[in-house]
Each structure stands twice: as structure tokens, then as C-alpha cells.
Amino acid sequence: MSPEKSFRSSTTRLAIVYGAAVLLLVVALQGTVFLLTRSALQREVHAVVTAELENLAEDFNDGGINSIIEVLRSRTDSWVRTGAVFLLADQSLRRLAGNLAAWPPDVGPVGGDEVEFRIETHERGAASTHPIWARVERLPGNYWLLVGTDTSESRRALRRFGLATLWGIGLITMLIGLLGWGYSRQTARRVRDFTAACDSIVHSDLSRRLQVGARSDEFDQLSGTVNDMLNRIEQQASLLRATFGSIAHDLRTPLYRLRVRLEEGLLHNDTSRATRELVAPVLEELDRVQRTLGTLLEIARAEAGGLARKPERIDLVALVREMCELYAPGMQEKGLKLQLDAAGEAPVGGERQLLAQLIANLLENALKYVPAGGHVSLAVQVAAERTILIVADDGRGIAAADRERAQRPFVRLEDVATAATGSGSGLGLSLVRAIARVHRGDVELQDNNPGLRVVCSFASWRD
Amino acid sequence: MHLLLIEDDTEASKYLAKGLRESGYTVDVAADGRDGLFQATEEPYDLIIADRQLPHIDGLTVVQMLRKQANKVPVLILSALGSVDDRIEGLRAGGDDYLTKPFAFGELLARIEALLRRGQGTATATRLKVGDLEIDLLGRVVVRAGRRIELTTKEFQLLEFLARRQGQVVTRTMLLEGVWDLHFDPQTNVIDVHMSRLRNAVDRDFPRPLIHTVRGAGYVLRDES
Numbered sequence: 001m002s003p004e005k006s007f008r009s010s011t012t013r014l015a016i017v018y019g020a021a022v023l024l025l026v027v028a029l030q031g032t033v034f035l036l037t038r039s040a041l042q043r044e045v046h047a048v049v050t051a052e053l054e055n056l057a058e059d060f061n062d063g064g065i066n067s068i069i070e071v072l073r074s075r076t077d078s079w080v081r082t083g084a085v086f087l088l089a090d091q092s093l094r095r096l097a098g099n100l101a102a103w104p105p106d107v108g109p110v111g112g113d114e115v116e117f118r119i120e121t122h123e124r125g126a127a128s129t130h131p132i133w134a135r136v137e138r139l140p141g142n143y144w145l146l147v148g149t150d151t152s153e154s155r156r157a158l159r160r161f162g163l164a165t166l167w168g169i170g171l172i173t174m175l176i177g178l179l180g181w182g183y184s185r186q187t188a189r190r191v192r193d194f195t196a197a198c199d200s201i202v203h204s205d206l207s208r209r210l211q212v213g214a215r216s217d218e219f220d221q222l223s224g225t226v227n228d229m230l231n232r233i234e235q236q237a238s239l240l241r242a243t244f245g246s247i248a249h250d251l252r253t254p255l256y257r258l259r260v261r262l263e264e265g266l267l268h269n270d271t272s273r274a275t276r277e278l279v280a281p282v283l284e285e286l287d288r289v290q291r292t293l294g295t296l297l298e299i300a301r302a303e304a305g306g307l308a309r310k311p312e313r314i315d316l317v318a319l320v321r322e323m324c325e326l327y328a329p330g331m332q333e334k335g336l337k338l339q340l341d342a343a344g345e346a347p348v349g350g351e352r353q354l355l356a357q358l359i360a361n362l363l364e365n366a367l368k369y370v371p372a373g374g375h376v377s378l379a380v381q382v383a384a385e386r387t388i389l390i391v392a393d394d395g396r397g398i399a400a401a402d403r404e405r406a407q408r409p410f411v412r413l414e415d416v417a418t419a420a421t422g423s424g425s426g427l428g429l430s431l432v433r434a435i436a437r438v439h440r441g442d443v444e445l446q447d448n449n450p451g452l453r454v455v456c457s458f459a460s461w462r463d
Numbered sequence: 464m465h466l467l468l469i470e471d472d473t474e475a476s477k478y479l480a481k482g483l484r485e486s487g488y489t490v491d492v493a494a495d496g497r498d499g500l501f502q503a504t505e506e507p508y509d510l511i512i513a514d515r516q517l518p519h520i521d522g523l524t525v526v527q528m529l530r531k532q533a534n535k536v537p538v539l540i541l542s543a544l545g546s547v548d549d550r551i552e553g554l555r556a557g558g559d560d561y562l563t564k565p566f567a568f569g570e571l572l573a574r575i576e577a578l579l580r581r582g583q584g585t586a587t588a589t590r591l592k593v594g595d596l597e598i599d600l601l602g603r604v605v606v607r608a609g610r611r612i613e614l615t616t617k618e619f620q621l622l623e624f625l626a627r628r629q630g631q632v633v634t635r636t637m638l639l640e641g642v643w644d645l646h647f648d649p650q651t652n653v654i655d656v657h658m659s660r661l662r663n664a665v666d667r668d669f670p671r672p673l674i675h676t677v678r679g680a681g682y683v684l685r686d687e688s
Contacts, residue, residue, distance in 0.1 A: 245544055249516060252543035253472060256565035260478040263568045267482055283567075290565055291648055294545050301546060325617055326643055329656040353547040357647045364651050428650075 011187040015180030026172050030165045037161055041154045046114075049135050052084065053147045060139050065096075068145070072097040083150030085119070085132055091142035100146070107146070111138035115148075131155060190219055198226065203349075203440060203459075205310055206234050241301070248297050252290070259286055295427045302354070302434035311349035311439075313461050316387055317342040317380050319352065323359040324378060327367070335372035342380035346387045347461035350439040358435040361428045362391040362454055370395035370451070387460045394451040403445040407433045432456070464579060465489045467506070469499030469513040469525065470541070479512075482568055488575075496520030503529055508536055510578055512571075515542035515553065523556040530557040537578040541566075550646060569680030573632040580631060591626040594673055594686030596665065598626055607669060617642070618661050625674070625684035634681035658682055 059067045068088055078084045079099050087098035093109060095102055103109075104117045113136045118129050134148025194210070201208045209230060210223040262279050265271055271279075324340050331338040348355070359378075366376045370393045381388040398406050407429045432454070433443045441458035466488050470476040473494065480490045491506070493499035496517040503511055503525070511529075515522040526538050537560075540553045545563035553561040559581075560574050591598040595608040603619055605612040614622065620642050625633055635654040639645050658674070666672040675683050 248545065249543040252545075252564050253475075256543070257472065257475050259565040260475050260568070264478045264482065267485060267568070286565070287567075291650070294563070294648070298546060322643065326645075326653055326657075329660055330651060330653050333656055351547060353646050356645050360645075360647065360649060364649065367651050 009184065009188045009191075011184040011191075012180075015184040019176040019180045022176055023169075023173055027169055030169060034162055034165050038158055041158060045133055045149055045151055045154060048084075049133065049147055049149055052086075053135055053137055053145070056086075056145060056147065057137065057139065060143075060145075065139075065141065065143060068139075069097040072099075075099070079121075079150075083130075083153070085134065085146070085148045085150070087144075087146040089144045089146070091144075093144060096143070098146075103144075103146070107134075107136065109138070109144050110136060112136070194219065194223070201230060203311070206230065206237060244297055244301050248293075251293055255286060255290055255293075259283065262286070292427065295431055298357075299427065299431050299434040302431075302438045312352065313347050314350055314352050314355055316346040316348050316355070316389060316458070317344065319355055320359060320378055320380055320389065323356060323363060327360075327363045330367055331363075331376060334367060335374075336366070336370055337375045339375065339377040340379075341377065344382075346380045346382045348387050348439060348458040349461045350458070354435045354438065358432050358456065359389070359391075361432050362456075365428050366391065366393045366395070369393075374451075382460065385460055387458045389456040389458070390453060391456075392448045392451060392453040394448060397447060397450055397452040398445060400447065406445060407443065464509045465491070465506070466575070467491045467493065467499065467503055467508045467511045469493045469496065469503075469511065469517060469522065471495055471514060471517050479568075479571075483572075483575075486572055494518075496522065496525050500525045500528055503534070503536065504532065510575060511536055511538045512575070513538055513540055513558075515540055515544060515549075523553060523558075526557040537581065539571075539574060539578060547646060567679065569632070569677070570634050570636065573634045573637060573680055576631045577628060577633070577637065580628065591623070591629075593626055593629050593684055594671070594688065595669075596626075596673055596686075598623060605665075607665065610668075612664055614661070614664055617657065618664060621657060621661050622665065622684075625682065629684050629686075632677050632680050632683050637681065 056068055056071065059071050063070075065088075072086050072088060075084075075086065076099055078086070085098070085100050087100040087103060088096045089103050089109075090096055093103040100119070104115075104119070106117055107113075107115045115134050115136060116131065117134070118131055121128055121130060130150045130152050132148045133151045134146050137145045137147070139145055197208075197210050201210070209227045212223045212227070213220045262283055266276060266279055320342055321340065324338060328338050363376070366374075370376060374393055374395050376391070376393045379388075379390045379392075381390070429443075429445075436443045436456045436458065439458045441456055444455045444457075446453040446455060464487075466483060468476060468480055468483070468490055470479065470492070471494055476492055476494070480492050483490045491502060491508075493502050497519040499511075499513060499517070500520060513522040513525055517525070520528075522540055522542070526540070529536065529538070538558050539560045539562060540556075540558040541562050541564055542549060542553065543564045550561045550563075559578055562571060562574060589599070589601050591600065597606045599605075600623065605614055605619065605622065621638065624638065624641050633641075636648070638654050638658075639647075639649070662672075662674050666674055671686075671688060673684055673686060675685060675687075677683055
């Protein structure tokens with residue numbers, strides 16, 4: 001399936017929309033959890049630092065500056081133990097006590113300030129940088145106290161958590177994508193199979209039915225309903241067929257008796273010459289009625305029931321060539337030039353006899369209506385799904401306003417009728433159209449400037 | 464030649480039987496499918512003409528049952544159902560030819576004759592001879608009175624079709640069916656134009672014509688000397 005086509009499929013669209021919605025929810029949820037974790041970690045750091053600061057301030061209040069210095073000295077190993085930093089400085093920010101070597105250069109002496117800076121350490125010969133979060137407090141007597149803690153551990157934890165979240169989102173996206181793709185592919189395949197099956201039933205074998213699976217899901221229900229519909233259609237079609245059969249029988253039988261009687265009359269040796277001359281044209285007239293009736297029934301059957309049998313593979317180029325051979329001498333005798341422009345193969349599915357009849361009708365129309373010296377050309381073109389047959393002449397053509405009318409039964413256009421031999425039944429183009437429709441095609445009458453151009457298109461044969 | 468006509472339309476049946484008898488055939492008549500099948504099984508007929516729509520057992524079933532009994536008698540089916548599908552159904556059931564009602568009596572006679580003479584020798588022949596006309600089917604060469612005649616492929620096929628049935632009337636519909644495999648009624652005289660070309664090639668330069676027109680029926684290739 002091409003990307004453009006797959007986007008047109010409604011299941012694919014549905015899968016994409018659902019996938020996107022689920023993904024959005026997951027991202028929002030994971031994002032919230034991440035932000036909450038980060039702020040919890042920060043709050044904990046703050047709480048520890050603030051508590052330490054308050055303790056030291058209390059020590060100051062109880063025992064003055066020396067008390068703090070004492071406490072700080074006793075805590076020289078606190079960096080190694082807890083990652084805590086302390087610094088007590090005088091008003092010119094000179095170090096008095098604490099485990100920091102000097103007041104950090106990028107931190108200003110502002111009371112109650114929360115600051116972040118980095119310190120360099122050399123532990124077991126390895127230099128490393130640690131981010132510190134600290135608070136600065138001003139003690140009475142213009143002393144500055146800085147208490148902070150190493151945040152590298154919590155930052156690392158947060159980073160790991162963030163990375164895990166991103167991985168999670170990525171995996172979920174992939175999973176949703178795969179599931180959606182699989183689901184939409186499966187559904188699209190079922191719909192495609194369904195469409196193909198319906199298509200082949202309607203166009204080639206009305207007695208076939210869709211398979212109804214054991215799952216009895218929507219598709220099986222749909223298949224059941226379509227099968228019911230097909231049963232109805234088949235019933236109607238066979239009813240129509242039977243009706244046409246009895247119409248044919250009821251109309252042809254009296255014609256048959258009439259013909260037999262007239263011929264019986266002609267067979268008698270004692271029938272006078274005058275009677276014979278009377279009867280012969282009646283027989284001819286009878287033949288015309290019979291032909292018209294046959295054509296009408298053929299049209300009605302084609303329009304109503306379609307092909308009765310499975311279509312065969314017919315090469316339109318070969319058939320057109322044969323029909324040209326059949327009609328070429330007649331055309332030549334009438335002074336018409338017949339030209340064929342068809343190469344290769346152009347397979348269509350259908351009934352050879354009906355297609356031959358279609359081509360014959362178009363050629364006979366040209367024979368009847370194109371004046372001597374005219375040109376008649378046939379062409380077969382294959383364009384993707386369609387196979388096109390074009391029969392064009394440079395006769396008088398059909399006026400644009402009459403073209404639709406010309407395809408209706410019994411319509412014989414005034415101007416052409418007078419030019420014609422008078423033998424047309426007015427059914428030729430209706431039969432052409434009916435046959436084209438049976439072959440999933442259509443007929444268009446166009447202006448050939450001058451003349452008539454009949455374009456018949458058929459569905460190309462698919463193996 | 465002994466024919467069986469199975470036809471429920473008594474009036475038509477009477478006239479058909481009379482016409483056939485006048486044309487020199489012995490004709491038995493059955494009025495429905497059951498009688499027809501019974502008679503066909505009892506008597507070795509040369510040909511059966513069966514209407515398709517019959518009371519009791521229809522014409523197609525009669526043919527099918529005969530074929531099941533390994534009865535190979537040629538059967539010509541007559542029917543008011545004339546569409547392509549009906550025709551194919553009729554031939555599939557085991558009919559040898561199918562004629563749509565109403566038909567010209569001449570058409571019926573020509574087809575009966577063709578069916579009766581079918582399988583009489585010419586199928587495996589490689590050379591056909593009509594008077595001074597010789598047709599080499601393998602080399603596709605036509606010679607008349609020692610002079611070679613050039614024919615197009617279709618003209619050759621037409622001549623072969625006629626020559627295989629020399630002396631028999633061949634109708635236009637039979638030619639359209641046999642040479643072009645087409646089963647419809649042309650509204651124009653396409654076949655006559657082809658025949659006049661063939662005539663020009665075969666008969667024009669010779670004193671005695673071999674192709675003759677049979678009025679109201681068709682053509683016959685025959686040496687009338």
C-alpha cells in the first residue's frame with residue numbers, strides 16, 4: 001500500500017489519532033511525575049540546609065562566635081560523610097572556620113540569599129567538580145555564615161530518572177506505532193478482501209457468496225448481510241431472466257407460426273406468382289420484426305442482469321482486427337476507407353459474442369451513415385485500469401444536443417434517418433451502450449470535427 | 464433419412480413435418496419430451512430436431528439423457544430463446560446445432576443437411592476437389608484448371624468451408640458461425656460482399672461457375688457439369 005493510499009484508509013487514520021492521544025497522555029503523566037520528583041528532591045536539600053543553618057544560628061546565640069568556630073572545627077569530616085559545606089567569614093569575607101578554603105568568588109554576601117556554585121576537590125588524586133546549593137546568613141557582628149550541600153548525587157538521580165522516562169516514552173511510542181500499524185493493516189486487508197470478493201461476485205459470478213467467519217465480529221455480520229442482499233439480487237436476476245425467457249417465447253412463437261405458414265404457402269407448387277411476390281416482402285418484414293425483438297431482448301437482458309456466465313479473457317485488439325477483416329470488403333465496396341490503429345494486446349473480461357456485436361453495430365452504423373469517400377478508423381488504447389475502443393468517422397456526425405438521445409432505444413435522428421437506407425431499427429447504439437455497461441464500461445459520443453467519434457471504455461482484464 | 468421432430472406446437476410441427484417430407488425425409492413426430500425421448504431410444508434415427516421448451520421433459524434434458532445412454536444421434540435444438548447464453552447452454556447440453564425461432568425453412572434444411580453429412584470423410588482430408596478446382600489444405604494452395612488462384616486467408620477459409628460441404632446449401636449464418644465464429648445477425652450484407660470477392664477470384668476467369676447462389680437460403684459450391 002502506498003503512503004498516500006494508507007493515509008486514506010480510515011482504520012489507519014483512527015489508529016494514528018488513538019496512538020497520538022495515548023502518547024500525549026503518557027508524556028503528560030511522565031512529565032508530571034518527573035517535575036514532582038525534581039521539586040521533592042530540591043525541597044529535601046533545602047530542608048537539610050535550612051535546619052543546619054538554624055542550628056548554627058542557635059549555637060551563635062547561645063555561645064557567640066567562638067561557639068560556632070568550635071562546632072565547625074569539630075565537623076571537618078562532614079564533607080566526606082554527608083557532602084555538607086560550611087564557612088564562617090568576617091565582614092571582609094575572610095575565612096574564620098569551616099571546611100571551605102575560601103569564600104566562593106561568585107557568591108556575594110547577601111543575607112538570606114540562596115546560591116549555587118561549584119567547588120573543585122582532589123580526592124584520592126582525582127580532581128572533580130561538585131555543584132553546591134547553599135544559603136548565606138548574616139550573623140550579628142557582621143559575620144557571614146554559608147551552609148551548603150553537594151547536590152551532584154540528587155542531580156545524577158534526577159538525570160537517571162529523566163533518561164528512564166524518555167526511554168519509557170520512546171518504547172511506548174514504538175509499541176503504539178506497531179500495534180496501530182498491525183491493526184490497521186489487518187483491518188485494511190480484511191476490507192480489501194471484502195471489496196475484492198464483492199466486486200468479483202457482482203461482476204463475474206453472482207452465485208458465489210462471501211465467507212462468514214466463526215468470530216461473528218462486525219465483518220462477519222456485514223458479510224452475512226451482504227450475502228442476504230446477494231441472494232435477493234440473484235433471485236431478482238433469475239426472475240428477470242425467466243421473465244425475458246417467457247416474453248421471448250410468447251412473442252417468438254406466433255412469429256414462428258406466421259413464418260412457417262407463409263413459407264408453407266411458398267412451398268406449394270400451385271401458389272401463383274402474384275401470391276409469391278406478395279408473400280416474399282412479408283417474410284422480409286417478419287425477419288426485421290424478429291431482429292428488432294431479438295435486439296430488444298438482448299438489451300433488456302444486458303441492462304437488467306449483466307453477464308450470465310463468468311467473463312472470459314478477450315483480447316480486444318484481436319477481436320477488433322477480426323471484425324475489421326469482416327467489414328473491410330463491405331466498406332471498400334461502399335467507397336469508405338477503413339483504418340485500424342491497434343497494437344499489442346488489450347485484454348478485457350467479457351463475452352466475445354457480445355463484444356463482437358458491439359463492434360459490428362458501430363461498424364454497421366458507419367456503413368449506413370458515412371457517405372462514400374469517407375474514412376472510418378478504429379483504435380484500441382490501454383490506459384491503466386481502462387481499455388478504450390474508439391470508432392471514429394468523418395461523416396455528418398450527430399449534433400451535440402442529440403448525442404444522449406441517440407443512445408436511447410428506438411431513437412432515429414431525423415437528419416441521419418433520411419440519409420440512411422432506412423433499414424436501421426434505432427436500437428444499434430442502445431445495444432452498444434448496454435453491452436458496454438455489461439462489461440463495466442461506458443459509451444461516449446463525441447464530435448470528431450467533422451464526424452462522429454464513439455468512445456467505449458471497458459474495465460481491463462485482471463488476472 | 465429418418466428424422467424425429469419433437470415439437471409441442473402442433474401447428475408448427477405439422478407444417479415443418481410436411482416441408483421436411485416434401486424435401487425427401489421420412490419424419491416421425493413427438494408432441495412432448497417424454498414421448499420424444501421414448502421414440503428416440505426405441506428407433507435409430509439419423510437426426511433429431513428438438514424444441515427446447517417442451518412439456519414434461521424439456522428439450523435440453525432429452526438431449527442430456529440421450530447422451531448419457533451413449534446415443535450419438537445428431538440433435539438440432541430449436542428455441543425461442545436466442546441469446547448467446549441460451550445458445551451456449553444448448554450446445555453444452557449435447558446439442559449439435561442451435562437454431563433460434565423463427566427461422567427460415569431454408570436455414571433449417573441447410574443445417575439438417577450439414578448435420579447429416581457431418582463426419583463423412585472430409586475431416587482428415589488434405590486435398591479437396593470440386594470439378595476442376597483443387598484445394599491443397601496443407602500448403603494452402605488453390606488451383607483451378609491448372610492455374611493457381613491467389614486468395615486472402617479469409618477467402619481461403621470460406622472456400623474450404625464451402626468445399627468441405629460441396630453440393631450442400633450453406634447459409635449466411637452458417638458461414639458467419641463457421642468461418643468467423645460469430646453468432647449474431649448482421650444488419651448489412653457483409654457475407655455477400657465476401658462471397659462476391661471469392662466468386663471473382665474463383666469463377667470470373669472460367670467458363671463454368673462453381674459457386675451458386677440459392678435464393679432465400681445461401682450458397683452452394685457445386686460442379687454442375
